[in-house]
Amino acid sequence: MNRFVQQTNAGNDFLGRLRDGRPTLMLGIRGARTTDIARIAHSTGHHAILVDLEHSTMPVDVAAGICAVAADLGVMPLVRTPEREYGAIGRLLDGGALGVVAPRIETVEEAKTVVRACRFPPRGQRSQLASVPALGMRPTPAGVLNPTLDAATVVQILVETPLGITNADAIASLDGVDMISLGANDLTAELGIAGQYDHPLVREAVATVAKACANHGKLFMLGGVADPVLYASLAQLGVCPLVVTGMDTDLLYSAVQSRAESVLRSLTEVPA
Numbered sequence: 600m601n602r603f604v605q606q607t608n609a610g611n612d613f614l615g616r617l618r619d620g621r622p623t624l625m626l627g628i629r630g631a632r633t634t635d636i637a638r639i640a641h642s643t644g645h646h647a648i649l650v651d652l653e654h655s656t657m658p659v660d661v662a663a664g665i666c667a668v669a670a671d672l673g674v675m676p677l678v679r680t681p682e683r684e685y686g687a688i689g690r691l692l693d694g695g696a697l698g699v700v701a702p703r704i705e706t707v708e709e710a711k712t713v714v715r716a717c718r719f720p721p722r723g724q725r726s727q728l729a730s731v732p733a734l735g736m737r738p739t740p741a742g743v744l745n746p747t748l749d750a751a752t753v754v755q756i757l758v759e760t761p762l763g764i765t766n767a768d769a770i771a772s773l774d775g776v777d778m779i780s781l782g783a784n785d786l787t788a789e790l791g792i793a794g795q796y797d798h799p800l801v802r803e804a805v806a807t808v809a810k811a812c813a814n815h816g817k818l819f820m821l822g823g824v825a826d827p828v829l830y831a832s833l834a835q836l837g838v839c840p841l842v843v844t845g846m847d848t849d850l851l852y853s854a855v856q857s858r859a860e861s862v863l864r865s866l867t868e869v870p871a
């Protein structure tokens with residue numbers, strides 16, 4: 600049981616770090632298919648991973664396996680689930696994930712559906728089981744397993760549309776929601792200003808969601824703004840210090856491009 604308690608505390612420390620204002624690094628995973636990526640995240644000082652099933656063809660069992668290894672290493676494993684596929688949530692949590700990022704949530708009812716899938720009764724309707732990876736697959740009574748997993752599970756709601764922004768305060772008020780994230784990429788597209796992250800409408804949306812989260816004691820994350828100066832300016836509105844350092848596919852591309860350019864230079868340089 601001590602092993603599970605340690606991992607559960609690591610999960611709780613993820614939220615604790617953010618509430619304390621400590622910088623928290625998260626690695627996005629879309630292309631990797633082995634648990635090596637969880638070990639790389641750990642050895643490079645990341646505190647969390649975000650396995651992206653919204654924008655990849657990764658199977659659920661692969662995502663769950665990566666998450667289980669990350670949890671064993673003390674790295675918080677979150678999964679961005681496929682849009683509106685609420686049935687996948689329970690399987691991912693049962694398989695090793697300790698948090699869910701639910702994309703394109705627009706209404707309170709949609710957010711409630713996510714919470715119900717993540718929490719055991721009476722707070723939700725997560726299906727009962729007795730063994731999970733974090734417990735070493737040790738059969739555990741519901742009276743112990745349910746409250747422990749509920750305490751360890753992080754529910755993040757991702758708002759990416761004008762309607763989602765409008766309903767942010769009501770969504771933030773829900774019991775069982777830990778965080779709200781604003782996805783700037785999709786929001787700017789929805790607003791007809793794709794890629795214009797410095798647009799006043801984006802700043803207004805960030806301020807709206809930040810206020811909603813502050814009103815109800817929830818954490819607020821801002822995603823999709825790569826420019827560090829602009830991000831810092833928006834973060835002053837009340838954004839928690841959770842930062843995605845990059846997506847594995849983008850990082851791999853940058854590394855390969857850099858290596859190719861370096862090799863090409865070495866081959867074309869004329870010896871003195």
